[in-house]
């Protein structure tokens with residue numbers, strides 16, 4: 001069933017138009033318009049594809065394996081992975097408009113061309129990604145929703161993980177980082193229910209970062225506030 005998380009179904013330019021005068025500096029607005037026009041392969045997702053034709057990842061990335069980062073925040077990890085893995089195509093999804101602006105600056109500085117942006121809710125992207133098309137997914141410091149009555153809004157619930165599981169290839173890796181012990185609990189409970197196994201010793205233990213890790217803005221904040229990062233690795237069955 002198709003979900004409908006972006007009510008207007010408007011083209012991406014209108015999506016940005018809605019943010020004009022709402023916290024973005026003028027230079028960032030221009031920057032977004034110009035850079036998204038020039039960005040190769042450009043924005044993806046059904047906001048730019050209201051007919052929801054499945055994305056042709058072959059023509060987007062020339063047959064490279066495709067990795068997905070969900071909620072890339074300021075984009076530091078996404079650009080790092082794109083720069084370190086030129087033989088991979090990266091897609092990042094993030095509805096936070098200032099985050100998209102920050103990412104575009106980093107893409108420009110790093111000069112990476114193997115990165116596509118979905119400037120919106122990843123659920124809209126799931127609707128247009130072909131089944132078993134993604135080789136790796138990252139969920140880094142997802143919104144914690146600390147109150148018990150809000151736990152069902154967390155990303156690691158069936159609503160999000162079932163469509164993620166659909167688009168991942170069998171054997172694909174799904175990495176989750178969080179500094180919230182109760183988020184670890186819920187992740188270990190919910191993710192395996194959707195057809196994943198936890199690789200408890202990858203990396204060596206859950207307090208050791210992955211070898212290719214760079215810290216994100218939220219991880220830096222957690223460390224400053226004395227919270228301990230946890231790194232969980234799952235494999236899609």
Ligand SMILES: C[S@@+](CC[C@H](N)C(=O)[O-])C[C@H]1O[C@@H](n2cnc3c(N)ncnc32)[C@H](O)[C@@H]1O
Pocket residue numbers: 070071072073074093094095096099120121122123140141142143144216217218219
């Ligand atoms: C706590 S921040 C972490 C940002 C970044 N990953 C980091 O570690 O610095 C969580 C991010 O997830 C994004 N997010 C929340 N729900 C999302 C969704 N459904 N699709 C895509 N991104 C989402 C938020 O906008 C926010 O930027």
